Amino acid sequence: MDSVIPLYLFTFTAALLSGIAAGIAGTFVVTRRLAVMSGGLAHAVLGGIGLAVFLSFEPLWGALAAALLFVLILVLGKNRLGEREDTVIAALWSLGMALGVLFISLTPGYTVDLLSYLFGNILLVTAKNLFALAILDLFLILGVVLFKKHILYVSFDEEYSAMRGLPVNLMSLLFLGVIAVTIVLLTRIVGLVLVIALLALPASAANLFSRHLTSMMILASLFAVLFNSAGLGISYLLNLPSGAMIIIVSAAGYGAARAVRVLMKRKREAPEG
Amino acid sequence: MEKVLESRGLWFAYDDDYVLEDISVSVDRSDFVAIVGPNGGGKTTLVKLITGLLQPTMGTLTVLGGPPAKAGSRIGYVPQFSTMDASFPITVLEVVLQGLFHKSMIGPAWKRDAVEQGLRSLEQLGIADLAGRHFGQLSGGQKQRTLLARALVSSPELLILDEPTSSVDIAVEEDIYELFKELNSVMTILLVTHDITFVSSYVNKVMCLNRRSACHATEEIALERERIAPYGHKVTEIRHQCGL
Numbered sequence: 037m038d039s040v041i042p043l044y045l046f047t048f049t050a051a052l053l054s055g056i057a058a059g060i061a062g063t064f065v066v067t068r069r070l071a072v073m074s075g076g077l078a079h080a081v082l083g084g085i086g087l088a089v090f091l092s093f094e095p096l097w098g099a100l101a102a103a104l105l106f107v108l109i110l111v112l113g114k115n116r117l118g119e120r121e122d123t124v125i126a127a128l129w130s131l132g133m134a135l136g137v138l139f140i141s142l143t144p145g146y147t148v149d150l151l152s153y154l155f156g157n158i159l160l161v162t163a164k165n166l167f168a169l170a171i172l173d174l175f176l177i178l179g180v181v182l183f184k185k186h187i188l189y190v191s192f193d194e195e196y197s198a199m200r201g202l203p204v205n206l207m208s209l210l211f212l213g214v215i216a217v218t219i220v221l222l223t224r225i226v227g228l229v230l231v232i233a234l235l236a237l238p239a240s241a242a243n244l245f246s247r248h249l250t251s252m253m254i255l256a257s258l259f260a261v262l263f264n265s266a267g268l269g270i271s272y273l274l275n276l277p278s279g280a281m282i283i284i285v286s287a288a289g290y291g292a293a294r295a296v297r298v299l300m301k302r303k304r305e306a307p308e309g
Numbered sequence: 310m311e312k313v314l315e316s317r318g319l320w321f322a323y324d325d326d327y328v329l330e331d332i333s334v335s336v337d338r339s340d341f342v343a344i345v346g347p348n349g350g351g352k353t354t355l356v357k358l359i360t361g362l363l364q365p366t367m368g369t370l371t372v373l374g375g376p377p378a379k380a381g382s383r384i385g386y387v388p389q390f391s392t393m394d395a396s397f398p399i400t401v402l403e404v405v406l407q408g409l410f411h412k413s414m415i416g417p418a419w420k421r422d423a424v425e426q427g428l429r430s431l432e433q434l435g436i437a438d439l440a441g442r443h444f445g446q447l448s449g450g451q452k453q454r455t456l457l458a459r460a461l462v463s464s465p466e467l468l469i470l471d472e473p474t475s476s477v478d479i480a481v482e483e484d485i486y487e488l489f490k491e492l493n494s495v496m497t498i499l500l501v502t503h504d505i506t507f508v509s510s511y512v513n514k515v516m517c518l519n520r521r522s523a524c525h526a527t528e529e530i531a532l533e534r535e536r537i538a539p540y541g542h543k544v545t546e547i548r549h550q551c552g553l
């Protein structure tokens with residue numbers, strides 16, 4: 037059934053759908069300084085994938101469960117036990133990967149393509165994956181339209197929001213949940229080692245040109261779609277790994293955005309005439 | 310008359326040690342109270358208890374006739390430190406409008422009269438021209454004035470200021486205190502400050518918080534405005550009593 041859709045169309049759809057999610061969730065990651073948390077979460081997800089492979093059920097569910105468990109342990113460890121956030125992240129990061137490798141090695145007769153989980157492979161993306169991404173995009177867009185001001189103010193100043201009666205703890209948890217789900221769905225495309233760059237780079241580039249949170253999200257999504265498409269295009273033409281190509285293009289794109297920003301500033305500061 | 314603020318035997322500890330011990334204070338409507346005390350005296354902690362950001366370990370605290378958590382939308386607050394991210398994408402006007410935001414406001418757009426109210430508040434602080442600027446790119450003093458505008462925009466019943474003018478220049482500081490004085494006719498003001506001499510002509514009560522015990526918190530030193538003349542002496546006395 038997948039073969040009915042031409043590959044280039046399928047690939048572009050993947051670039052588009054994952055770009056929208058990466059732009060919106062990436063804006064959360066960048067503005068709330070969650071890049072390291074997101075990187076740790078992405079890696080820890082391997083534990084869930086490994087367990088799923090071992091028990092032979094859908095790896096996606098294992099990944100989702102691991103991601104949400106990561107968020108839960110992080111929040112409890114920080115808020116209840118008063119443990120340092122980055123310590124918890126580092127521990128879960130390694131533990132998740134260790135469990136993943138252990139379960140996969142215990143799986144009898146299963147030669148799982150570990151590399152494709154780590155670095156992604158566009159050829160392994162299914163129509164089901166795209167459908168899930170589309171639902172996530174819809175959810176994110178709707179959430180941002182309805183709760184734009186909640187998101188803006190809780191992200192900007194949690195304390196003042198708490199004073200004015202906003203459910204800041206619930207919202208922080210929701211932010212983490214949204215990031216977790218997005219990461220899990222994006223790992224099919226760029227892999228769990230690389231996914232954090234797909235979240236952080238387009239959003240950071242967009243941040244350079246944005247005075248509003250929503251314009252940052254829109255621009256970040258545009259950048260992510262552009263970087264995705266270009267990366268996938270190059271990987272297809274030159275027969276290079278797709279996940280790696282997307283990230284390299286994103287890094288180059290971020291560098292270009294920085295350069296444009298500097299030039300814009302120079303131009304503004306240049307004396308008249 | 311209903312008290313704006315009333316606490317009885319209020320104790321608070323972050324961890325094991327009490328930071329506030331047995332605080333009993335009461336503030337009436339239209340009071341202008343200066344809260345003074347040494348660094349680490351517990352001033353910011355008390356402010357956070359009043360704004361509902363912290364919960365008392367023991368004792369009672371009533372704000373505007375109810376628990377602090379219920380009073381939040383009737384309070385304007387300028388925190389001592391703004392920890393906001395300098396590159397966070399938000400404009401000055403959007404920051405000010407946070408002072409009008411309520412969790413029931415669904416959707417991306419602001420009502421026009423809210424925007425007008427926000428602009429008026431910026432005008433009041435002399436920074437209407439900054440409305441569209443990126444907040445993170447403002448100077449420290451401009452940021453403080455923006456946060457003051459956010460606190461004032463909803464015409465709150467209680468205004469709480471935790472060293473609100475530490476970065477503004479002297480000329481602006483005087484303007485801002487004149488504004489506080491004017492606002493004091495319609496709202497109660499709690500002002501945390503180290504400059505007791507400067508504020509002495511504006512406030513009608515001084516509350517001392519010294520380390521872990523409230524020094525004279527129970528019997529706020531009433532400073533009648535008529536007794537301004539020998540005030541230099543009084544300031545020294547308060548300083549001495551508060552361990553300043």
Ligand SMILES: Nc1ncnc2c1ncn2[C@@H]1O[C@H](COP(=O)(O)OP(=O)(O)OP(=O)(O)O)[C@@H](O)[C@H]1O
Nearest residue numbers: 323324328346347348349350351352353354355389
């Ligand atoms: N988040 C915190 N966790 C633990 N202890 C804290 C915390 N915040 C403040 N303290 C402690 O509580 C005490 C009172 O601090 P607080 O910030 O209320 O003082 P302050 O009177 O506002 O001082 P300053 O004049 O320096 O602003 C200090 O001993 C401080 O170390």
Ligand SMILES: [Mg+2]
Nearest residue numbers: 352353354389
């Ligand atoms: Mg303080």
